Amino acid sequence: MAKVVKKVHGPYTRKDGREHVVIVYTDLTKRTVSYPKYLVEQKLGRELDPKLETIDHIDGNPLNNDLSNLQVIPLREHTSLDSQYVADECREVTVACVYCGTSFTRFYKYLKDAGTRGTAGPFCSRKCSGQYGAAVQNSVQEKLPSTEKPEVRYTTRKKQLLEQGKTRLSEPTVVLADKT
């Protein structure tokens, strides 16, 4: 038999900014749920199945509890997106040309590979790397150290997908907001 809600306390804000509510039923049992989950359950008129369903913040911001930013997705999928950390190799890193000092951007992976190979650099252009090579050959320039590897940055699989421009990562089990 479905429980009848007597009162809802909250939302209360936790230290990390996330909110939750405490639902008190007429039989005086209590249930604490995250505020976004509460909002979705209100919208759906039923409780979510904690073993199968969970709330996903579409934009990756756990504090944006606007209904249009919430979707119900299978629990397993959510866990894999949010708890999977991957080395962030897609990002661009701003570096300075070791020859002329100009700043420019290079992909993380490019810098990492150059560092692994022991290649001097980075150079902003072919012109700079050419001039450097010629100067070394003519002994007017000492060999420069190999390209410095950028710091590895880890990001969740979800964030990475969002950065790649994927706005909706999974098909929601239930569509909450009407598309306008």
Ligand SMILES: [Zn+2]
């Ligand atoms: Zn340069």
